[in-house]
Amino acid sequence: MSTKVALNRQRLKHRIEDFFDSCEERKEARALVEALAAQTRAWIFGGMIRDIGLFGRKGFTSDIDIVIDGNHDVLHRLLSHFHIEQVAVNKLGGVRFSYRGIDFDIWSLQETWAFKNNIIEFEEPDSLLKTTLMSWDSVLYDVRRKTVITTEYYLNDLHQKRLELVLPTNPNQAASVVRILRTIYNKHVEILGPNLCLFLSHVLHDYSYEILQEQEYRSYRSVSFSEGKLDKLIENLHHAKPGCDLKLYFS
Missing domain, CATH: 3.30.460.10 (Beta Polymerase, domain 2)
Known part of the structure; x- marks a missing residue:
């Protein structure tokens, strides 16, 4: 949409x-x-x-x-x-x-x-x-x-399709990571704020694609991203600079 x-x-x-x-x-x-x-x-x-x-x-x-x-x-x-x-x-x-x-x-x-x-x-x-x-x-x-x-x-931020992290502390980190990923892929996010870049750079090393996929399907009965899309996001995050927004490129 x-x-x-x-x-x-x-x-x-x-x-x-x-x-x-x-x-x-x-x-x-x-x-x-x-x-x-x-x-x-x-x-x-x-x-x-x-x-x-x-x-x-x-x-x-x-x-x-x-x-x-x-x-x-x-x-x-x-x-x-x-x-x-x-x-x-x-x-x-x-x-x-x-x-x-x-x-x-x-x-x-x-x-x-x-x-x-x-x-x-x-x-x-x-x-x-x-x-x-x-x-x-x-x-x-x-x-x-x-x-x-x-x-x-x-x-x-909505107009710029820019998403930022607000509160990283939560009772279920895996579920939070999935929520962020679903937002990025389903709601057409184009720019990540510096705090969100830092957060994802750390936590995406803690979970395999299979774990995230299982968490997403258990919570939503649907899957919004492939392993290739996740790998592309991680590749984007390698270019993030401290304190700076990151423009996403998925092509």
Whole structure:
């Protein structure tokens, strides 16, 4: 899918709203999200906004991640009100469920892994932007205020197809490496930031292609890169210079 990056935060905001207006199922999903935000502050986080920002509303087909500033009792009361009974506990102690054909992952702000493990200091909700693995995921949509919250150069990086590392510390390094590789290959990354170059240069020596392929298929039931593509990326990384961006060449 070709990219058509949102020009500014206002355009990105409109794309998010258009997504929820595009069919009846999504309108009903928005009613659920807004009902949640009426009880406690809530932010849509990461992947949904990234993909809509990159490709438009038709480019998003995954689950919606939501962070709430409240305890899980509020969430469970709301789910009961909407007659949502098939709920699983997610890895952050929150809940995962499907509603009107859309999958949701919802967890409490205080349960965010980097805050809970004192990796990142929580100062305000914007601190969530520091907890992501990659720069393209550092984006929030405040449901109640209907505003997009990003780092200063977020949209500029999307336009340049430039990806940078944000937080290398995580509980599952192999899964993180696969997430980065899937982003590079599936979302047409063309430039790697210096921190990401350094990170990949180190960790790609720790995992064989077979291990990464197995990890990817186990998590996503698909494979996004061949051994040849991975070798080409490693070859690119040999040309990385400390403190500098790296332009990728896969041909």
